[in-house]
Amino acid sequence: MHYYESCSCNKNQSSIKSRRARQKEVQKSRNVMQLYHRLVECVAGLGELVEMQRLTDGIVLSLSSMGVSIFFVENICELQLAALKLVTGLFSLYVPHRKLIIEDILASLARLPSSKRNLRSYRLNTEDSIQMLTALALLLVQSVIVLHDEEMSVISSYQDAMRTAHMFLSAFLKKSTLKGEDDYRMIFENFVNDLLLTVNKPEWPAAEVMLSLLGSLLVQQFNNKNLDQPTRVASVDYLGTVASTLRRDAVNSQLRERDIDNILRQLLQGDGDEEEGEESRELRSQCHAALGCLDRVQALRDALVDYLFAEQEDPTAIYARRFYLGQWLSDCTKEGEKKSEQEALDLAERRRAYLLEKAAERYDQWRSKRRNRWNSPPDLFGVVFRGQLDYEEACMVCRYLASMRPFSQSFDIYLSQICKLLSETSVPVRTKALRCLSAVVEADPDVLARKDIQSAVHSRLLDSSTSVREAAVDLLGRFLLCRPELTNRYYPMLAERILDKGVSVRKRVIRILRDVCLEQPDFPRIPEICIKMIRRVNDEEGIKKLVNEVFQMMWFTPVRERDSVRLIRKVMNITEVVAACRKTGYDWFEQFLCNLLKKEECEKVRPVERACKQIVESLVETVMRLEEVTIPSSTEGGRLLACIATLHLFTKIRPELMVQNTLMLQPYLAIKCQNANDVHIVHHVARILEVSFLAQ
Known part of the structure; x- marks a missing residue:
């Protein structure tokens, strides 16, 4: 009995202790919040004092140091907003301290919180947010302007603002491009994205100016061949981000x-x-x-x-x-x-x-x-x-x-600089420039219609580096499908790369050509594309497998009964390819189809066999339509031969497909052979009838 009473007593004491601990924690949290709100009020009051009272240099130094340090601590958004007013007021009124404040900010960048959750805590008027650091930098530049009665004083203060922006950007960019400073690079990337977010917002006119200055700095930096390669590559990357966003905004918001x-x-x-x-x-x-x-x-x-x-x-x-x-x-x-x-x-x-x-x-x-x-x-x-x-x-x-100012009109300058870098001696710089061009084209695929871009892409398709050629092919592959009118222009240079010495390049080209065949079925050079792909059937194993997959998808996937146009188009492509391969032989086609049908022998659902039936039926209908032509032309004679030759191929592999249609072909054995086409027709018909008869 005493044991149970002792246990009960211990439980009660433990419960009381935990309750007291929770109460202390709540009280402590409440005290911290009260202190925090007092600090916010204090910093806000100091911000107002700065505007009311002239302060000594020592006080200004202390206040600016305290104000700047607030921006590099997490989860104190209200305090940072109060510090924003304080630091901006000091920066605006105390000219000799401006350089010190900027140096203090740049020296503190390493302490900037890296947590993505609290990365962008300054809310714009829209649903977007930016970093407190970005808001601070923009406000500092904007605060330099003083509206005097004298015009030259106002213009002079604007020039001071430009110098301030240039000083901040050049120092920040230098830090972000130092070797091994990945943290700075991430902060700078976020800063650039914030500038692109605030540009053309009424409260942030300095964003446009800073982006314009940044563009000039980046061009200078990646054109400086004395700098190390990673620095130049990073500069190209930043300029690509700016140029692509500039183009996207121009396309999405064309004001009338x-x-x-x-x-x-x-x-x-x-x-x-x-x-x-x-x-x-x-x-x-x-x-x-x-x-x-x-x-x-x-x-x-x-x-x-x-x-x-x-x-x-x-x-x-x-x-x-x-x-x-x-x-x-x-x-x-x-x-x-x-x-x-x-x-x-x-x-x-x-x-x-x-x-x-x-x-x-x-x-x-x-x-x-x-x-x-x-x-x-x-x-x-x-x-x-x-x-x-x-x-x-x-x-x-x-x-x-x-739209009337330099930044909005700088796209062509940036694009020409990116194109200029495509001829650089450094492979990473050329590759990065192509990626930047790809980002620009993603923003506006119509850029590919420009002759200078066409020439630049063609030159990179012939680059000595496989990675550069692959990047150029990838660029075309991503955007030709959404701009069919450009396919005809870029097809010749793309088709050349199917013979590229780089396996990865050849694979990418085959995939793009496959997509052209599937997405742009009216493209007039599809038979030519098919022939080029067929010729890669004896390539290395990975490409051979890819070619087989491409033709299985294009030719031997069943078509819905309602989609007769698609079936006819597919059959026409097959017959044109068969006609073109007559001199080189059909061994590949026969082996390929045999393998596909063999895979399905143990399956209940046989899509390849069904697709073959559809193709044969469509070929028979085409032959019957051509019979109705009273005076056949040489073109129609060639089509008839191609259809019958294709039927012969299918019959050799799967004779049952033609058993029911043999009577329709018998009259062709009696035609008078007036040319080579007629001889070939009689030969193919005889072989079809022979194989079909033996299969019965």
Whole structure:
């Protein structure tokens, strides 16, 4: 009894201890969370203090060091968002500390969390997310712009932003391409993908600039033959990613002028004009007239600035607006220097004056103007917007405006650089360049229609390296099927490679040609393809097996009864191949068909035998149709011979297939032999009748 009481007592004590431990753990967790929230408030308060109070260099160093270190710890997203404001504010206001902050960030990259779960924790306006590191880098570049009253000061700050972006990118790229630094390479790849994700988003104008600078850096790096091979290969890889994404975006989001006109019309009319009436009709008439004489570029810039002003509570929008205005002013200055026509100079000057006016505008002035927009007098361009962009429209406007800037127009430059690398002496560089070209073609298969690409691919099909030739063949194989119009153009150079000295290349070519036969049955050179593949039947064992599989799939797979067109096409291909192989003999065909039928002897389901019956029946029908022609031509005579020769082959292997049709062929024994075709017809018919009779 005492034993059971002792056990019960021990259990109760254990339960009490575990409950207390859990309570302590919960209390500890609660205390940690309270401390965490206090830290978030503290860092957020420091971010506000930076904007309110001038600080000493020592304090700035301490704050920047603390702020940067926060970005390299996992699972503290709220704290990182607060640090984002703090570090960006310091970077914007304290020019001498900018280089130190960037060096601190780059030196800390090795501590960046590698967990994929927490990799992209900064949420964009869309469903996408990016790394906190990317958001920080973009905001730092955007924060450099300061809107002064003097135009040259604004342009100078924009140039500083370019230098900042270049300094960060060049140092980051150098780290990522160092030998053995795979972790840095992964971080940089994610960074590049983030830039491609944020480009043409209204809050991130620096993404387009950084990608443009990155493209130039990559071209310089892989053209520098003094660098080691892995560095050059990595640079080619990054440029391929940028070029393919650039092309994909161009294909997927081709903006029509009508789309932009619709956006401008909605901005001019506002949201309250759906009701019919004299006033609304008059307003629409005015809008239509305004669209005709509108400076579209400046109107869209104005609409984008309005959109960002409306998002004033978000620091990202503030820096984005400043960056856009600095960038556009810089562009206007360059345009004014390039243009020689007076009209173009006047337009550039008007835009410049308008942008300076916008740069000087404060939030309260803008809000007052928006509040009174229905009664506002026309501005410098004679336009008053009564509506406002939503997020999707803002993205469209960004894409339209970006289409006139260097990055959007750099695809041809990048593609020509990739093609240039196809002639490099280094095999890995050539192979990587082909893979990059493949990624570009995947984004837009129409690129293969370009003559320079056709020439580049052809030269790599003749490359001295097997891996390069295989990559070139693979490139064609992936995209010819989705662009049948290109098959005829690339077929001759592809067909040559069926004789390639590399086994892997020959196999890949045979698979591509098989797919062409199956997916593009109307391609006129299918019989020629079949003949080329048949000639590889005595190749090495792997290719011999592949050829047998190809023909079993193409010819000896039963066709549905309803699909008569496919059956007729298949039979025509077989007869044309048989006719073409007459001089070389049919031993391969006979052996191949015998092996296929032998495999099925013990099977209940015999698809090859069924396919043979379908082929023979179709051949008999074709012969009967040709009989009805009163004056046969030489072409039809050749077709008749090919059909009967094919029937002879099938009869030799499986005589039962022709037993029921022998009477139909007997009259051919009595024809007058006027040429070689007639002699061959009589020979084949006699052999068919002989074999069929013996099989009965």
